[in-house]
Amino acid sequence: MKRLILTLFMIGTFISTFAQKDIKGEKKAPVSEGVTLVQRLNKTSPFDLDEERLSLLKSIETYSDPYSDQAFKDYMSKSGEEAEELERTVPIYYAFRAAFDKVLHEVKTTKVKKGTVAVWMLYNMGFVVKTSSGCFGIDVHHRLAEDLEPYLDFLCITHNHGDHANKKLIQAMQRKGKPVVSNFNQESPLYMSKTATSYTIGNFTIRTDISDHLLDPALPDFVMLLRIECGKDAGNFSLLHCGDSGFNPAHFKNVQGPVNMVVLRWGAARENNILGNGEGQVQTKYAILSHLLELAHKPYPKGQASITQTLKHLPHVKCENTIIPFWGEKLLWKNGKLQ
Numbered sequence: 001m002k003r004l005i006l007t008l009f010m011i012g013t014f015i016s017t018f019a020q021k022d023i024k025g026e027k028k029a030p031v032s033e034g035v036t037l038v039q040r041l042n043k044t045s046p047f048d049l050d051e052e053r054l055s056l057l058k059s060i061e062t063y064s065d066p067y068s069d070q071a072f073k074d075y076m077s078k079s080g081e082e083a084e085e086l087e088r089t090v091p092i093y094y095a096f097r098a099a100f101d102k103v104l105h106e107v108k109t110t111k112v113k114k115g116t117v118a119v120w121m122l123y124n125m126g127f128v129v130k131t132s133s134g135c136f137g138i139d140v141h142h143r144l145a146e147d148l149e150p151y152l153d154f155l156c157i158t159h160n161h162g163d164h165a166n167k168k169l170i171q172a173m174q175r176k177g178k179p180v181v182s183n184f185n186q187e188s189p190l191y192m193s194k195t196a197t198s199y200t201i202g203n204f205t206i207r208t209d210i211s212d213h214l215l216d217p218a219l220p221d222f223v224m225l226l227r228i229e230c231g232k233d234a235g236n237f238s239l240l241h242c243g244d245s246g247f248n249p250a251h252f253k254n255v256q257g258p259v260n261m262v263v264l265r266w267g268a269a270r271e272n273n274i275l276g277n278g279e280g281q282v283q284t285k286y287a288i289l290s291h292l293l294e295l296a297h298k299p300y301p302k303g304q305a306s307i308t309q310t311l312k313h314l315p316h317v318k319c320e321n322t323i324i325p326f327w328g329e330k331l332l333w334k335n336g337k338l339q
């Protein structure tokens with residue numbers, strides 16, 4: 001209930017922020033479909049894939065398709081004012097922006113109790129994780145990503161592709177001397193992971209391993225997998241982020257074993273290769289399907305992971321709780337459960 005009230009409050013704040021600008025700047029009112037879409041989605045839960053949520057997820061796809069690829073790249077390269085105008089008038093960009101404002105507000109204001117962990121999905125494979133002792137990001141990418149810097153103790157990036165590595169956020173982290181763990185960023189040499197490595201930052205332990213990019217022979221060592229143990233104060237919560245890996249267990253040996261949450265891609269058959277009890281495999285109760293509607297790509301089947309296709313994969317993922325959170329949604333780890 002609390003969550004619902006906060007969500008409604010957030011939507012109200014977001015709409016009224018824009019409404020105020022409308023009066024002063026005589027800008028168009030937010031396009032009603034975008035507002036309605038976000039409001040309806042925020043009333044559903046990724047843990048309950050009911051008819052309402054299913055139909056919303058499917059309609060999001062129809063909103064995103066015409067505004068993907070070049071249209072999205074153009075939007076991302078616009079000045080703040082021009083981009084905001086598009087966020088007011090294009091439902092999918094409204095949802096994209098609303099997700100950021102929600103995550104930023106919640107990361108700022110959420111007080112995480114000992115033994116619990118808050119996890120936000122921002123966009124694509126981007127996550128923000130907050131415990132009682134620290135906060136970090138993985139593959140955080142958004143037009144406004146750098147605004148998250150003040151709240152992040154460190155940033156992890158699985159590989160140097162634009163939908164995972166946000167240059168402005170990396171630079172903002174570096175200006176503050178904060179660790180950026182990656183396999184490509186020369187500016188953070190202490191946290192450059194070209195081979196399987198372990199790091200400790202605060203109460204967090206990070207283990208990496210190196211994988212091909214989606215089995216592409218031209219990119220054999222392009223992706224850095226990440227396993228992060230969040231420490232005692234976080235109820236020993238651990239997560240594995242697979243990035244755009246090819247899911248070959250041979251590349252998961254330094255991150256194998258039981259883990260609380262795994263970020264897969266879109267649940268394709270080969271992603272099951274890393275789930276199990278064997279060498280290079282992980283055991284988990286919660287699998288997250290991600291990389292949905294990466295707007296800089298052409299719509300499915302020309303690049304994007306579509307929601308329709310992801311929903312077809314879902315029942316075949318070998319994990320008892322496989323969920324599809326959407327942009328801006330928050331998951332809470334509490335008493336050994338993700339909720």
Ligand SMILES: [Zn+2]
Nearest residue numbers: 159161213244
């Ligand atoms: Zn990639």
Ligand SMILES: [Zn+2]
Nearest residue numbers: 161163164244
């Ligand atoms: Zn990607």
